[in-house]
Amino acid sequence: MRIAAVLLLVLGTVHVSAQADGGTLSREAVDALGIDTPAGAEAYAAALDDAYAFRLAAAEEGFRQLADLEPGSVGGAYGMAGVALWRAFAIEEEDVFDRFYAINDSLQAAADAQGYVLVGAVAKLQRALAFGRQERYTRAAGSFREACIRFRQLTGPDAAYGQGICQAAAGSVPRSYRWIARLLGFRGSIASGLALLDASSSSGGLLAEDATIALAITDATLNERRAGSVDRLVALADARPDSPLLAYLAGYHLLLDRRADEAEAALRRAKAALTTSDADIPFVDAHLGVALYRQHRFDEAIPLLESYVRTFRGRALVAQSTLYAGIAREMTGDRRRAESHYRRVRASRDYDVDLSAAREAERRLESPMTPAERLLVLGGTAYDGGRYDEAVAHLQPVVTDRDLPAVVRAEAAYRTGRARQAQETWDDALRHFRLAVDRRGDPMAKWGPWALYHMGEVEEARGAHGAAERIYQEVLDNEAEFDFHKSLEQRARAAMERIRRS
Numbered sequence: 001m002r003i004a005a006v007l008l009l010v011l012g013t014v015h016v017s018a019q020a021d022g023g024t025l026s027r028e029a030v031d032a033l034g035i036d037t038p039a040g041a042e043a044y045a046a047a048l049d050d051a052y053a054f055r056l057a058a059a060e061e062g063f064r065q066l067a068d069l070e071p072g073s074v075g076g077a078y079g080m081a082g083v084a085l086w087r088a089f090a091i092e093e094e095d096v097f098d099r100f101y102a103i104n105d106s107l108q109a110a111a112d113a114q115g116y117v118l119v120g121a122v123a124k125l126q127r128a129l130a131f132g133r134q135e136r137y138t139r140a141a142g143s144f145r146e147a148c149i150r151f152r153q154l155t156g157p158d159a160a161y162g163q164g165i166c167q168a169a170a171g172s173v174p175r176s177y178r179w180i181a182r183l184l185g186f187r188g189s190i191a192s193g194l195a196l197l198d199a200s201s202s203s204g205g206l207l208a209e210d211a212t213i214a215l216a217i218t219d220a221t222l223n224e225r226r227a228g229s230v231d232r233l234v235a236l237a238d239a240r241p242d243s244p245l246l247a248y249l250a251g252y253h254l255l256l257d258r259r260a261d262e263a264e265a266a267l268r269r270a271k272a273a274l275t276t277s278d279a280d281i282p283f284v285d286a287h288l289g290v291a292l293y294r295q296h297r298f299d300e301a302i303p304l305l306e307s308y309v310r311t312f313r314g315r316a317l318v319a320q321s322t323l324y325a326g327i328a329r330e331m332t333g334d335r336r337r338a339e340s341h342y343r344r345v346r347a348s349r350d351y352d353v354d355l356s357a358a359r360e361a362e363r364r365l366e367s368p369m370t371p372a373e374r375l376l377v378l379g380g381t382a383y384d385g386g387r388y389d390e391a392v393a394h395l396q397p398v399v400t401d402r403d404l405p406a407v408v409r410a411e412a413a414y415r416t417g418r419a420r421q422a423q424e425t426w427d428d429a430l431r432h433f434r435l436a437v438d439r440r441g442d443p444m445a446k447w448g449p450w451a452l453y454h455m456g457e458v459e460e461a462r463g464a465h466g467a468a469e470r471i472y473q474e475v476l477d478n479e480a481e482f483d484f485h486k487s488l489e490q491r492a493r494a495a496m497e498r499i500r501r502s
Helices: 002-010 027-033 038-052 056-069 075-091 094-114 117-133 137-152 157-171 175-184 190-201 208-222 229-239 244-256 260-276 283-293 298-311 318-331 335-344 352-365 371-384 388-399 406-422 426-438 447-461 465-477 485-501
Strands: none
Touching (some): 027 117, 027 157, 038 056, 056 075, 075 094, 094 117, 117 137, 117 157, 157 190, 157 208, 157 485, 190 208, 190 485, 208 485, 244 260, 244 283, 260 283, 283 298, 283 318, 298 318, 318 371, 335 352, 352 485, 371 388, 371 406, 406 426, 406 447, 426 447, 447 465, 447 485, 465 485
């Protein structure tokens, strides 16, 4: 059931956090966890520091000691469940998930027995996230519904965190699954979800750090990063310089924000910090490889991408990393190894990125890269790295070559439009987007439908809200399937919300 994958899209934070400054737990966190003594608060803060540093064995031991020190508190069980979920996400193995579920069961039982409603709601949210990661979508949706019901019973900044996630998720469900969302009781909008997450992020509550991370994920996924969440996440990582987890999250979101050089620095910091950890975050290598790839440092990207694909035992990022490794090999002139990578790209999950990667790999196997395709890679990666003039310089020869296939020119026009949009050169952006819309070529390619959506963004930025709304509605009226069509619908719905509020 795809609905749960969409609902869980914004649940990218896993809970162990509580606001702590210099080893001191905030009053809100102390109250939420039922910690009664200064020694207990110090023990939680110390274990939390170990968790963020990814010294997970030390963190687990610290939370166990807290449970002995404060038998009336759920702080120890809460921390243990968060660490177990972090392990499961990093390793993606059944027995590790099973251990998380057992610890989560104990946390839920303790929270319910002792009346810790907030912690009980978070436990349900943790469970939904784990089920979603395992693609057990029916169970994920059930746990998510229970979490939302519990968060609706609460007030305050920590309640706003959960309510924000629930509302943003409800607002992002595609049209074909709305009836299931209504059946499960999901209501809300992306805008209201972002506002609630923003409020929670700025508080001193138990979940303020979680809210900052969730805000960044929701803002990036559904709101084109308009809420400025990336810099807030970077600041959170800077406040904990020994945390590979926060450095990784900052690096990943800097990549989404097309700041490849800054992303590289953050991801290298994460990689260095992992040398003193007792657990790994394998995704660091995958995204560091992408950061280098976007800077045209293909020789440096290849070993990182290939190492990730070779050693990671789960499925996350594998299809995309394999494809990028193949393209990087071909850009360095090694067609034989490139073909080997292309053959191994599989869409093992029903996710837009995996399906698109598999389709592109199949296409690239048909023939070696042409000069025009090389320019598309250079232009696309330059844009993704935030080097807009360089991107246009690579792409313009492709846009203007009438002998090239329509789909090749459509991609070049789309990417040129995106570069000009980023530079706020509105007329040039619109002209190139229109080229991509009118000469799409391949009906499965994203260039035409996504170019139309970005035309709406340009009109919105220029203050022509009526024109923007008409364009967004045209996007939503398109029920055809193409690469990233589900993501496009989510973006267009969020855009319509913005227009109607303005």
